[in-house]
Amino acid sequence: MALLRLQNATIRFGGLLAVKDLCFAIEEGELFGLIGPNGAGKTTVFNMITGVYSPTSGAILFDGKPIHGKAPHVIAASGIARTFQNIRLFTSMSVLENVLVSAHMRSSQGVLASVFRGPAFHREETAHREEAMRLLALFQLDKLADEAASSLPYGSQRRLEIARALATKPRLLLLDEPAAGMNPQEAADLMRLIRRIRDEFKVSILLVEHNMKVVMGVCERIQVVVHGEGIAMGAPAEIRKDAKVIEAYLGRE
Amino acid sequence: MKRIFFVLSTLSLLGLLQWGVTTLLLDGPIRQGPYYYQILILAGINIVLAVSLNLTNGIAGQFSIGHAGFFAVGAYMAASVSYYAGPAIRGLVGFLPLAGQDAAVLLLALAAAALATALAGLLVGIPSLRLRGDYLAIVTLGFGEIIRVLILNIDAVGGARGFSGIPKLSNFFWVYLLVAAVIATVGNLLRSSYGRAFIAIRENEIAAQAMGIDVTRHKVLAFVISSMFAGMAGCLFGHYTMYLHTNSFTFVKSFEIIIMIAIGGLGSIEGAVLGAVLLTVLPEAFRGFESYRMIIYSLALILIMIYRPQGILGQASVLKRLGARMAARRSAQGNVPVTAPAADGGNGG
Ligand SMILES: Nc1ncnc2c1ncn2[C@@H]1O[C@H](COP(=O)(O)OP(=O)(O)OP(=O)(O)O)[C@@H](O)[C@H]1O
Ligand SMILES: [Mg+2]
Numbered sequence: 325m326a327l328l329r330l331q332n333a334t335i336r337f338g339g340l341l342a343v344k345d346l347c348f349a350i351e352e353g354e355l356f357g358l359i360g361p362n363g364a365g366k367t368t369v370f371n372m373i374t375g376v377y378s379p380t381s382g383a384i385l386f387d388g389k390p391i392h393g394k395a396p397h398v399i400a401a402s403g404i405a406r407t408f409q410n411i412r413l414f415t416s417m418s419v420l421e422n423v424l425v426s427a428h429m430r431s432s433q434g435v436l437a438s439v440f441r442g443p444a445f446h447r448e449e450t451a452h453r454e455e456a457m458r459l460l461a462l463f464q465l466d467k468l469a470d471e472a473a474s475s476l477p478y479g480s481q482r483r484l485e486i487a488r489a490l491a492t493k494p495r496l497l498l499l500d501e502p503a504a505g506m507n508p509q510e511a512a513d514l515m516r517l518i519r520r521i522r523d524e525f526k527v528s529i530l531l532v533e534h535n536m537k538v539v540m541g542v543c544e545r546i547q548v549v550v551h552g553e554g555i556a557m558g559a560p561a562e563i564r565k566d567a568k569v570i571e572a573y574l575g576r577e
Numbered sequence: 578m579k580r581i582f583f584v585l586s587t588l589s590l591l592g593l594l595q596w597g598v599t600t601l602l603l604d605g606p607i608r609q610g611p612y613y614y615q616i617l618i619l620a621g622i623n624i625v626l627a628v629s630l631n632l633t634n635g636i637a638g639q640f641s642i643g644h645a646g647f648f649a650v651g652a653y654m655a656a657s658v659s660y661y662a663g664p665a666i667r668g669l670v671g672f673l674p675l676a677g678q679d680a681a682v683l684l685l686a687l688a689a690a691a692l693a694t695a696l697a698g699l700l701v702g703i704p705s706l707r708l709r710g711d712y713l714a715i716v717t718l719g720f721g722e723i724i725r726v727l728i729l730n731i732d733a734v735g736g737a738r739g740f741s742g743i744p745k746l747s748n749f750f751w752v753y754l755l756v757a758a759v760i761a762t763v764g765n766l767l768r769s770s771y772g773r774a775f776i777a778i779r780e781n782e783i784a785a786q787a788m789g790i791d792v793t794r795h796k797v798l799a800f801v802i803s804s805m806f807a808g809m810a811g812c813l814f815g816h817y818t819m820y821l822h823t824n825s826f827t828f829v830k831s832f833e834i835i836i837m838i839a840i841g842g843l844g845s846i847e848g849a850v851l852g853a854v855l856l857t858v859l860p861e862a863f864r865g866f867e868s869y870r871m872i873i874y875s876l877a878l879i880l881i882m883i884y885r886p887q888g889i890l891g892q893a894s895v896l897k898r899l900g901a902r903m904a905a906r907r908s909a910q911g912n913v914p915v916t917a918p919a920a921d922g923g924n925g926g
Contacts, residue, residue, distance in 0.1 A: 340890035374787060380898045398787035403788065412784040414777050429771035435798070439762050449769070492789055557850035 325388055327352045327422055327528050328404075332382035333392075335372055342368045343357070343552040348520070348527050350496070357543030358532045358559075361572060365552040366532045367377070367409055370498050373530075374406050375399040385498070401429055405494035409486040409501050409532075416472040419465055419484055422458055422473050426492040427452040456491060462524070463487045463517075479510050483517070490525055497527045503535040511535055515542050540564065548572070591737055614749070616861055621752035622814050623853035628759045628807035629836040634835065635844035636767060637799035639706065639780025642874050643717030644807050644834045646724045647824035650697050651808025652815040656743045658686040659816065661733075663908075664745060664761035682748040687812045694808025698801035706796040709782075714799075725823045739822035740815070747816035755813060759806045764846055775799055776844075828870060836874050842887055876911055 326349035333346045344537045350356045358366050371377045373384060381570035384392040389436055391399050414422050431452070433445050460466040463483045468476065473484060482502055488495055499518070503511045515538055533539045539546065540560040548556040548563060550572045556563060563569055630644045659666075663682050670681045673684025697720075703843050705716040734740045766772050777785040804847055815821050837856050860870060 376783060378784075394790070396783075397789050397791045400787050400789040408784065412781045412785065414780040416780060417773070417776060421773055421776075423791070424770070425773050425785070426788040428774045433769070435766070435771065435802075438771050439765045441765060441769075445769070452770070492787075532702070546643045 326350060327354075328380070328493065328511060328530070329385040330369075330373075331384055333369070333372055333379045333384055333387070334381045335368060335377055336380045341371065343379075343549075346549065346552070346554050348533060348547045348557060350530060350556065352495075352528060353394070353522065353526065355522055355527065355542055355544045356526050356530050357546035358530060358540045359536075359539055359546060359551060359563075360533075360548065360549040364549045366549060367500055368552075369549070370500055370532065371528075372427055373498065380482045381558065389437045397429070397432075400426075400492055403493070403495040403498070404498065405489035406498035407482075407489050407500055409504070411481050411485055412480060413473040413485060413488070414509075415472070417473055418470050419452070419460065420469040421454040422484060422488050423459055423491045424452060427456070429492075438470075459487055459491055479507055482506070482514075486517075486521070490521065490527075492528055496530065497521070497525075497529050497530075500529045501534060502531070503533055503538045511538055518542050578749070579845075580843070584725050592838070607902040613811045617818050618747075618749065618752050620857040621749075621756050621812050622817075622856050623722040623834070623837065623857050624850050625752075625759045625813075625836045626754050627804055627841070627853040629755075629803045629810070630761055630834050631838045631844065631846065632763050632766070632851040633800050633803040635838055635842075636763075636772065636779065637775040637796055637850070639796050639800065640714045641717045641800065641803070642714050642828075642835060643701075643719075643721035643824045644803070645828070645830035646695045646717065647697060647723030647804040647807035648726050648811045648814070648830065649728060651694045651811030652821055652826070653740065654688035654693040654808070655690040655726055655812030656740055656815040656821055657734060658689045659683070659744055659746065660740075660742060672754060676756060676758060679744075679746050683812075683816060685810055686746075686816065687912070689807040690812040691805045694811075695801050695805045697808075698804030701804075703793075704796040706800060707793050718828070720832075721828060725826055728823050728826075735821070737823075739820055741823065743815050743819045747813040749768065752813050755806075757808055760846060760850070762802070762806075767846070770800075771795070779844075793847050812910070831870075832874065836878055839878055840881060848899040849855065884910075 330346050333342070333343060335343045336573065346357075346365075346369065356490070357532070358369060360366055372392070374380050375391070375394050378393045383390055383393070386399075386404060391404075394402075394560040414425065417425075433448055437445050446464065457466055457469060460469055460541065463486070464540060465476075465480065465484055465487060466479070468535060473481065476484060482505075485497065486497075486502065502518075503514050506514060518529060518531070521527065531543060540563075542559060545558065546560055546563045547554055548566070548569050555568045555572065556566045558566070594644050626644060626648060630641065666679045666682050666685055670678055672789050673681065701720050702713075702747045705712040728734060729737050733828070766775075774785070774790045777788060777790060778792050778795055782792055784925055814825075833856060836851045837852035839852070840855060841850065841852030863873075866873065
């Protein structure tokens with residue numbers, strides 16, 4: 325059974341049909357790409373999957389169960405995490421605190437326990453901190469744990485967003501243009517990081533990316549959308565040769 | 578370790594106040610009259626109001642401008658309990674000495690005020706915090722005015738004449754116990770996963786949701802805790818002044834509390850305390866300018882927004898900054914770099 329399945333997912337913003345009858349399925353542990361020209365509807369697909377918008381029609385199944393129309397925090401808790409195209413870190417928090425935020429949904433300490441701070445509170449807080457530090461170490465961010473998130477250089481902020489998403493312990497990770505603004509060296513590092521994340525965290529990854537080198541190098545299958553409609557799906561080699569894709573990318577001028 | 582530090586700092590703050598009272602007041606000015614004692618009490622009440630509002634406005638980032646409304650609900654609720662049910666409560670605990678009976682009445686009044694304002698907070702918070710945007714500001718503004726008009730028309734609490742005959746049950750001890758409670762509650766929540774959830778909501782709601790945080794639930798939670806403490810402050814206020822009038826709970830009072838936290842620094846507990854003390858003491862020092870109060874507040878707010886938008890103390894906790902400075906000095910002596918060099922070279926965007 326596919327981990328994530330979109331069945332005729334459609335969303336309309338007023339008169340604009342941003343995503344139309346989109347169907348694709350991502351398998352457990354798969355590295356899946358979603359590409360298309362600017363404004364094709366890729367970020368909108370992320371927003372539908374994560375519950376920021378509800379599809380106007382169609383269905384989204386996660387692990388066989390419908391998730392469309394559910395609240396974003398419920399979807400996050402069920403195992404879908406994401407990063408944002410325009411970085412959305414908690415800027416006044418430290419690097420460590422950013423990663424710690426998602427521990428809240430797993431915490432068993434209520435309001436009163438958090439005010440009175442018994443031994444159980446401290447045990448849990450310490451465990452969450454240690455776990456977060458281990459995660460930061462995997463991203464070479466552990467030495468910067470106490471720095472303000474906003475003080476990090478751009479590439480590190482992108483990595484911190486991925487680390488923060490992984491801290492929710494997802495089964496599916498959505499990455500929205502993680503290579504944006506990176507130089508070739510950083511992009512190459514990112515490709516290695518993405519593969520490593522899939523292997524170490526046993527997650528499926530849905531990658532939206534304009535950097536074709538990254539998409540083609542990392543993804544096992546790719547879905548192409550143009551004007552909200554799926555026009556092609558297949559392995560990178562097939563996509564590269566697809567006439568419709570070439571037309572969409574090279575233009576019809 | 579941190580916990581011990583926090584307890585110690587709270588205790589030493591209380592100790593300092595205690596010292597202040599005995600040396601400054603009991604030995605000196607208090608013999609000149611209860612004037613200074615009253616300022617101390619009002620400062621305490623304002624600290625509770627400012628620190629509690631700061632949880633909603635500063636920490637969770639939701640703008641409430643009706644704190645005085647909850648202050649009023651608590652004050653009138655508690656006063657009604659001790660005025661109407663006081664004798665019955667005393668009868669029930671007649672075996673206690675008089676001071677014990679007083680405490681029993683006050684505690685019940687306090688509980689009633691907390692319950693009533695928590696409920697009011699839920700009723701106001703749930704519908705307005707579910708929506709995106711600044712609905713809370715509009716709704717709380719309306720709430721404050723509606724409550725005032727409502728009280729004016731309830732004869733059992735004195736209506737326009739004011740509510741008199743409230744027993745004097747509150748004093749320095751109770752007020753500063755509540756001050757310690759509100760500082761401990763907000764401070765400890767701030768340093769727990771709740772605090773991180775509140776700040777995450779303030780910083781970026783979409784990202785907070787993506788981290789599994791039920792945004793509406795946490796906004797309402799912060800708002801209800803805020804309202805509850807405002808209500809308890811109202812209880813201690815009424816049982817100190819022994820008289821309540823709706824004039825003490827107008828929009829001007831709400832505005833005053835907002836200025837307290839804006840002056841001290843939105844989101845900072847120490848800042849809220851400082852702001853509350855300043856706005857209690859300064860108007861007393863400039864009594865002659867009473868009628869210009871609102872103008873002066875507005876000017877002060879504008880000046881602060883322009884020259885120091887983060888408030889006098891700013892966001893970061895004073896203790897935290899002090900700790901960081903000490904760590905820096907230690908590492909400078911030991912020649913250990915405080916921070917590792919950044920891993921990445923570029924900083925585009
Ligand atoms: N909330 C919204 N309301 C109205 N229109 C929207 C909304 N969100 C997205 N759109 C529109 O939907 C279309 C798809 O936008 P989307 O951001 O999903 O594109 P994208 O494929 O991610 O593009 P890019 O590669 O530039 O990031 C655009 O025309 C956009 O203007
Ligand atoms: Mg996009």
